[in-house]
Amino acid sequence: MAGDWIKFELATLDKPEVCQIADVADIDLDAVVGKLLRVWGWFDQQTEAGNAPSVTKKLLDRLVGVSGFCNHMISVGWLIEADGEISIPNFDRHNGKTAKNRSLTALRVASHKKGNGKSNAASVTPPLANALPREEKRRDKEQQQAPTAIANIEARQRFEMFEGWAPDEVSLATHLKLIGITADQVTPEATKEFVSYWLTRDTAHNQAGWCRELVASIKRSGVRAAAAPTARPGRSSQHTDLANQDPHAGLEARTDGSYRI
Numbered sequence: 001m002a003g004d005w006i007k008f009e010l011a012t013l014d015k016p017e018v019c020q021i022a023d024v025a026d027i028d029l030d031a032v033v034g035k036l037l038r039v040w041g042w043f044d045q046q047t048e049a050g051n052a053p054s055v056t057k058k059l060l061d062r063l064v065g066v067s068g069f070c071n072h073m074i075s076v077g078w079l080i081e082a083d084g085e086i087s088i089p090n091f092d093r094h095n096g097k098t099a100k101n102r103s104l105t106a107l108r109v110a111s112h113k114k115g116n117g118k119s120n121a122a123s124v125t126p127p128l129a130n131a132l133p134r135e136e137k138r139r140d141k142e143q144q145q146a147p148t149a150i151a152n153i154e155a156r157q158r159f160e161m162f163e164g165w166a167p168d169e170v171s172l173a174t175h176l177k178l179i180g181i182t183a184d185q186v187t188p189e190a191t192k193e194f195v196s197y198w199l200t201r202d203t204a205h206n207q208a209g210w211c212r213e214l215v216a217s218i219k220r221s222g223v224r225a226a227a228a229p230t231a232r233p234g235r236s237s238q239h240t241d242l243a244n245q246d247p248h249a250g251l252e253a254r255t256d257g258s259y260r261i
Contacts, residue, residue: 006044008037017076024072028156035064039073043088055086158206161198166191171211179215181222190218 012018013033022032039060057070070086073079080087167186176183194214205213251259 004045006037006040012036017078020076021069021072024075025066025069026158027066031157035066035069036073036078038064039069039079040088043091047091057081057086060086156206158204158209160202160204161195161210163195163199165195165210167211167214168207171208172215174208175212175215179212179219181215181219185218185222186214190214190221194218 013029018029018032018036021036022029025032027035042060042063060070061067070079070081074081077089080089172183172186176186191214194217197217198210198213251261253259
């Protein structure tokens with residue numbers, strides 16, 4: 001659908017509000033931008049004027065996957081809560097039919113100005129006809145790139161250890177090289193023991209961080225094993241296997257039944 005898009009300013013990526021939300025939510029900047037787009041897109045598709053009287057903050061938090069995200073938006077002025085109603089400030093400036101029509105009109109005017117100087121009657125029609133197809137192509141390209149962008153955001157997100165976790169080859173290869181162990185040392189048994197240990201702890205890392213912890217754990221285990229004392233070859237303790245030792249070995253027997261050295 002031609003209207004299935006929203007405006008997004010590139011300057012938003014580095015706005016102080018984005019940095020503030022990232023700080024209080026403890027997520028990275030790219031993740032904040034992605035979740036903001038989810039909220040703005042929802043309001044654009046589900047509301048007429050940016051007002052959602054029957055929708056709760058909890059529902060929107062669940063939509064973006066971050067508890068308290070709506071409160072963070074409210075704290076920077078990008079979401080308004082009044083009388084139990086949630087709304088987007090200045091919604092009609094960037095979203096809704098009117099704002100989108102203004103954007104398309106600006107696009108058509110810009111295309112017209114790039115014409116070859118012919119009369120208005122001859123030059124207006126082609127840009128008008130081609131404006132929407134170009135917009136559709138751009139949107140299709142963005143949709144194709146979306147899965148990769150989402151995967152990159154999710155790769156940087158922190159999570160607690162869960163049963164069935166496994167290292168990925170790219171992160172694992174990086175930390176194997178930096179920490180100095182070989183890939184064959186990362187056995188299924190070592191990975192299971194690592195997962196079992198961290199399942200009982202409230203610690204969160206991203207995927208690369210967990211891979212580093214795994215490699216470092218295996219490295220520490222190897223160092224401890226190498227430092228453990230070992231018995232010298234060819235010598236046994238005098239305090240073991242007593243049942244099979246002769247207590248009179250090396251002694252001279254006397255006639256009265258005693259022994260001497």
